[in-house]
Amino acid sequence: xxxxxxxxxxxxxxxxxxxxxxxxxxxxxxxxxxxxxxxxxxxxxxxxxxxxxxxxxxxxxxxxxxxxxxxxxxxxxxxxxxxxxxxxxxxxxxxxxxxxxxxxxxxxxxxxxxxxxxxxxxxxxxxxxxxxxxxxxxxxxxxxxxxxxxxxxxxxxxxxxxxxxx
Amino acid sequence: xxxxxxxxxxxxxxxxxxxxxxxxxxxxxxxxxxxxxxxxxxxxxxxxxxxxxxxxxxxxxxxxxxxxxxxxxxxxxxxxxxxxxxxxxxxxxxxxxxxxxxxxxxxxxxxxxxxxxxxxxxxxxxxxxxxxxxxxxxxxxxxxxxxxxxxxxxxxxxxxxxxxxx
DNA sequence: TTATATTTTCAATATTTTTTGAAAACAAAA
DNA sequence: TTTTGTTTTCAAAAAATATTGAAAATATAA
Numbered sequence: 001x002x003x004x005x006x007x008x009x010x011x012x013x014x015x016x017x018x019x020x021x022x023x024x025x026x027x028x029x030x031x032x033x034x035x036x037x038x039x040x041x042x043x044x045x046x047x048x049x050x051x052x053x054x055x056x057x058x059x060x061x062x063x064x065x066x067x068x069x070x071x072x073x074x075x076x077x078x079x080x081x082x083x084x085x086x087x088x089x090x091x092x093x094x095x096x097x098x099x100x101x102x103x104x105x106x107x108x109x110x111x112x113x114x115x116x117x118x119x120x121x122x123x124x125x126x127x128x129x130x131x132x133x134x135x136x137x138x139x140x141x142x143x144x145x146x147x148x149x150x151x152x153x154x155x156x157x158x159x160x161x162x163x164x165x166x
Numbered sequence: 167x168x169x170x171x172x173x174x175x176x177x178x179x180x181x182x183x184x185x186x187x188x189x190x191x192x193x194x195x196x197x198x199x200x201x202x203x204x205x206x207x208x209x210x211x212x213x214x215x216x217x218x219x220x221x222x223x224x225x226x227x228x229x230x231x232x233x234x235x236x237x238x239x240x241x242x243x244x245x246x247x248x249x250x251x252x253x254x255x256x257x258x259x260x261x262x263x264x265x266x267x268x269x270x271x272x273x274x275x276x277x278x279x280x281x282x283x284x285x286x287x288x289x290x291x292x293x294x295x296x297x298x299x300x301x302x303x304x305x306x307x308x309x310x311x312x313x314x315x316x317x318x319x320x321x322x323x324x325x326x327x328x329x330x331x332x
Numbered sequence: 333t334t335a336t337a338t339t340t341t342c343a344a345t346a347t348t349t350t351t352t353g354a355a356a357a358c359a360a361a362a
Numbered sequence: 363t364t365t366t367g368t369t370t371t372c373a374a375a376a377a378a379t380a381t382t383g384a385a386a387a388t389a390t391a392a
Binding site: 022024025052053054055057059079 | 349354
């Protein structure tokens, strides 16, 4: 495989995987492009590299910065903005966890808490109450675990996995 | 909150959460409806309960059975099919992991392996090679961890989480 | 066998999500 | 100040995804 073909394939797969997980495909492709770029890129280079419009490039670069996966670099004497991706994969994973946890898991927990307040009526709705109880238990455990992961450093990450697969 | 309102809210949130994660919203709502139903439901009851068409109900019930989250029950003397959800939450989580791992993580790993074969040319593309190397390492670890989780029983699940948050 | 109940399929339609591109906003330089 | 290069916005268009509903297929009963 040509190196250029490999890069192309990597960008495509990263985008495909992301869209399977409910993340905008182009956002992931911009991320992939910056991940494998040896130097920071301008918005124009991103547009060119992925054949996307200026608006699209701009929106997805902002979103990536919002997720903490991409940063801006200003070169002195230059007017253009340069963008580069966080290269440490553990930090990438951590940032994704932080973002999705806040935007998705936490609101779900909130709803579950609200819903759990129907418990007084539970004898008449046993199945419902049991399901809510079990999901709350599981989600809270997942939430705690994610908090631990977020706080853990790169070394801890490996350790946690090692402990789990042992 | 009324119990009926609580059920409604639960179905909606379950659907919302799923669609955030790239899973069809209606599929998750059907799942939620069956989860909190004290007895198995017919396709007609699902249609009625969620105000969806017969085709939609049918497709999503099939998908849920394909994921191993819903099962069919035939009542003797009756012609209709009844559907009920797997209620054990750890089994639910396990089935979701099994399904998504097979459909998404494994294909990604395959692509990464292919892409990694450009390594001979790596000195000329250091950044790319490093990124691929790191992602492969991480994905393989995640893959192993998921395999362990899948094999683990309900008790193990709690243990693993407890070990991680300790 | 034929009639009837039920499920499945899938082309057409509707909805949601993403992308475009040009105008507006902004910011540095002249 | 005005000009020029650059980024941001967002309404309209395009693309992707989900849903409908009626016809076809299937299965049970008569």
